[in-house]
Amino acid sequence: MGVTRALLWLSIPRPFVVVVPGFTAVRLRVEHELRRRGWVEALTPANADLLVVCGEGGHAFAEMIDLLWEQLPSPRAFVRILSPDAVARQFDEARLALRDLAAVQADAADRGDAGAHSMRMDGMEMSAVDQSDGHAGAPNGGHDMDMGDMDMSMDMPGGIPMADRGADRDGLKLDQLHVPLGPALPDWPTGLIVRLVLQGDLVQAAEAEVAGASGGPSFWLDAEADAIGPSRVRAAAAADSLQRFLSVAGWPSAAATGRWLRDDLLASVPDATLNPRFARWLRRVRRSRVLFWSMNGLGEVGSDAPDGLRGDVSARCWRWIDELASAIDSSAATAQPAPASWGGQRAEHAKVVLSILPTLLAGQELAVARLIVASFDPDLEALQAHTLPGSHD
Amino acid sequence: MTEGSPWSLLTAVGLLGVFGYAAAAVAALVRARQAGSRWTGAWAAPGREVARLLVRQRNAVVGSDRLLARIGGALLPVAAIMALLVLPLGGHAISDLSVGVVWFNAMEVLAWVAVWMVGWGSNSAWGVVGANRFLAQGLSYELPHMFALVTVAIGAGSLRVSDIAAAQGGHLWFVVMMPAAFVVFLISVMGFSFWGPFDQAVGRDIVGGVAAQLSGIDRLVFLAGRYLMLTVGSAMTVPFFLGGGAGPFLPGWAWLLVKTAAVLGVLVWAGQWWPTIRMERFAEISWVVLLPVTILQALVVSIFVLVGWM
Numbered sequence: 001m002g003v004t005r006a007l008l009w010l011s012i013p014r015p016f017v018v019v020v021p022g023f024t025a026v027r028l029r030v031e032h033e034l035r036r037r038g039w040v041e042a043l044t045p046a047n048a049d050l051l052v053v054c055g056e057g058g059h060a061f062a063e064m065i066d067l068l069w070e071q072l073p074s075p076r077a078f079v080r081i082l083s084p085d086a087v088a089r090q091f092d093e094a095r096l097a098l099r100d101l102a103a104v105q106a107d108a109a110d111r112g113d114a115g116a117h118s119m120r121m122d123g124m125e126m127s128a129v130d131q132s133d134g135h136a137g138a139p140n141g142g143h144d145m146d147m148g149d150m151d152m153s154m155d156m157p158g159g160i161p162m163a164d165r166g167a168d169r170d171g172l173k174l175d176q177l178h179v180p181l182g183p184a185l186p187d188w189p190t191g192l193i194v195r196l197v198l199q200g201d202l203v204q205a206a207e208a209e210v211a212g213a214s215g216g217p218s219f220w221l222d223a224e225a226d227a228i229g230p231s232r233v234r235a236a237a238a239a240d241s242l243q244r245f246l247s248v249a250g251w252p253s254a255a256a257t258g259r260w261l262r263d264d265l266l267a268s269v270p271d272a273t274l275n276p277r278f279a280r281w282l283r284r285v286r287r288s289r290v291l292f293w294s295m296n297g298l299g300e301v302g303s304d305a306p307d308g309l310r311g312d313v314s315a316r317c318w319r320w321i322d323e324l325a326s327a328i329d330s331s332a333a334t335a336q337p338a339p340a341s342w343g344g345q346r347a348e349h350a351k352v353v354l355s356i357l358p359t360l361l362a363g364q365e366l367a368v369a370r371l372i373v374a375s376f377d378p379d380l381e382a383l384q385a386h387t388l389p390g391s392h393d
Numbered sequence: 394m395t396e397g398s399p400w401s402l403l404t405a406v407g408l409l410g411v412f413g414y415a416a417a418a419v420a421a422l423v424r425a426r427q428a429g430s431r432w433t434g435a436w437a438a439p440g441r442e443v444a445r446l447l448v449r450q451r452n453a454v455v456g457s458d459r460l461l462a463r464i465g466g467a468l469l470p471v472a473a474i475m476a477l478l479v480l481p482l483g484g485h486a487i488s489d490l491s492v493g494v495v496w497f498n499a500m501e502v503l504a505w506v507a508v509w510m511v512g513w514g515s516n517s518a519w520g521v522v523g524a525n526r527f528l529a530q531g532l533s534y535e536l537p538h539m540f541a542l543v544t545v546a547i548g549a550g551s552l553r554v555s556d557i558a559a560a561q562g563g564h565l566w567f568v569v570m571m572p573a574a575f576v577v578f579l580i581s582v583m584g585f586s587f588w589g590p591f592d593q594a595v596g597r598d599i600v601g602g603v604a605a606q607l608s609g610i611d612r613l614v615f616l617a618g619r620y621l622m623l624t625v626g627s628a629m630t631v632p633f634f635l636g637g638g639a640g641p642f643l644p645g646w647a648w649l650l651v652k653t654a655a656v657l658g659v660l661v662w663a664g665q666w667w668p669t670i671r672m673e674r675f676a677e678i679s680w681v682v683l684l685p686v687t688i689l690q691a692l693v694v695s696i697f698v699l700v701g702w703m
Contacts, residue, residue, distance in 0.1 A: 004448055011445030012438070038430035038438075043600040044519075046452040046608045049445070073450035073608045108450060177518050186600060201522040248598045250590075250669025256428035275429075284666075290590065291668045366522055367671055370598040 005101050008075065013039055013098055016048035018068065018184045021191030021381055022216025023055025028240075029084035030054055032263045033091060035256070043186050045071035050094050053080045057212050061183075068184060074108035166199070174199040181373075183211040187247040187255075191380040194357065194373065196366075203369050206361035208354045210380050218385035221343040228268050234342060235327030236265040238320040241377040242285075245317060248374040249291060257281040265327065278328050286321055299360055299372035308349055313375040347386035350378035402487050405477055412628075412653060413620035414439055416661050423665045443613060452608035457516035465510025466611050468503055469618025473625045476500035480628055481555040481637060482646055493554035494546050497629055498539065504585045504622060505531045508594055511615060512603035523602020527594035529672050530584055533679040534591075538581035540687035541574035544694050545633045548703055554629075558637025560703075566636040570703065573690040575634045577683055582626030582660065586619050589664025593672050627656040 015034065019027045030052060034041060042048035045068045053065055069078060077097040079090045097103065166176045177198045182188050191211045197204040223233045243258030261278045285291070298313040308319065353376045361369045417439035425432035453459055479486050479493035490496050505528065512524025546552050548567055549560035561567055568575045580591070587594045595602045607615055631637060631652040638645025640652075697703045 007444040007448045010441050011448065012441050014445065035428050035430055038425055038428075038432075038434070040424075043597060044605045046606045047601070047604075047612065049449065071452075073452050075448065111450075179518050187597065198518065200525065246668070250592060250596050250598065251667075252597065253424055253427040253665045254668070256424060260427075260429040288668060290670060294668065294671045294674050365673065367593070367596070367598050 013050045014042040015050040015052045016042045016045050017052045019190045020055035020057040021212040024219035026054035029087045033087045051078045075104035168199045187244045201366040206358045208357040218381035236262050238323040242320040245374040316375040346379045346382040350383035353378040412624045446613040449609040454516045458514040462511050462514025465507045466615040468507035472500045472503035473621035476625045479554050492552045494552045501585045515606040517606050519599045519605040523594045533676045534581040534584035537577045537683040537687045541577045544574040544691040558632035561636040562639045568634040573686045586622035590667040590670045628653045630656045
């Protein structure tokens, strides 16, 4: 008993963060607070002991949260954060809850042994969206199928139907997995759902859609009007996209510095006192031959797309780097003219990305598909803010 | 060479653990520095992660093959410790086999099946993708790796690890004679411990891949196995390429530890400073560049041996 208490006391919580569209402000504060405390995020609920939900969504989101919560092995704690100012306090409370031996044991006792929980068909735990008929593309509504509703047949392992088979590009019959990516996926654009049909790790078909209702606030658009200054906000947005991209590209240490820079830009640390580390960091990313060699030529977008989306994955990555370079290096601060309507441009880009993603992703490896999505990092909040009648500028 | 006692086995495994922990702690330290978090407590971070994993429930997805996944996870640290048996610690390996190089290679190949079993057994699409990536990685690094080992064996004229270390005493170290084999060997150490640029099997883009569904003690064993593989790979680099225990002033075992720490440090550094290399690109490089280079290296070293320069 004493040992368990000591171990609980020693352990550092590992949160799994879910973001509801419209609550990017909370996400940014959560990430800042995690960084400050040195808590490392979990990539899956299976390895998390703290489920952090930023914001509140509709019915579909509530269902997804329940499903994720079920997948957290005990000891576990849950926080829903609605306001950036509550983040630190709620983290402190969650930490205390995780150290409460009696409560932890009561929770574990209710769940039986070994943490065997029901899961979706192939254990893809990332979304509440069901997998069997997922490719039919019912937006936000059709979550009717759950483990309990399935025909439990004895010859299926665990009562789960086997994967369908279909012809692959070489004409072989291979298993097809219907795998939805998002909306609760680390380093993933908030509110995006991409439904994939996978054979092995090759994407056969993809569909993109937006989770959640439209019309929420858009953090980056609102922030641009704030006192921090439009160029700082644009740079912070670029840093946010770039850190996500670096994380997906498998460079977590560089991604961590990107988050740090983003937080400092938003915290209105004066230009002169920005840590010289950031300039070194940007130089390192820029000069990383391995990074650019690994992704040159992926996800090429032709000249019919808006300027900001053209080129391959590397080209889009360079746009963020250039934006950041002009923000960090104050001598070049005035070099970039502000676009007439930054918010409108973000919304337009998000819209175009949603329409071109299916064709871009089909036929790619899963790793490449994730890089392509990360290189766009569509701002769906901006899209939703702008599709509201009368809100466009 | 004398056979080791149970005490030397315990010492060696203990040292392996200490070095593995140090690697994890340094990685945590660098991460904290890069993130601007407080880094003074980073030395304890892996220990606190162990505490966290010890009190957690294990995770099991419906329909997962728990036995397969757990055997796979346990195989990883076991393979690392078995590989350690042929490492000459100050001239005395615990079991100085006459085919030590082959033994080491066989233990390292166990990582293939171990990682694949964990990924497949987890009944998750992420796990299966990660497992298959690791097989692709294995197919890419294994042949160059074997040619690097063959080159070392040719240079020393023996498959016994202590003979290989002894062959470099008083001569040039093999790292000078066969630099390409040395580099390839370091790459394959990162490959079989899926570390740094070669961590696609547990990549962030597939939310941890093979390890996506691991929790509690299962995760602890798997991650410990990974660090032990990295450490044992670094340790084996020393008798293979860095002259074993040779060095001035200090005794042989101390030099072995110092050199192991240096190699491990380089690998941990590489893990932080390079992004992941996509499997497709690595496979290309490995078959088109690394394999021919290691074959050429073996040829050159063979000629050296025939001419009598080695």
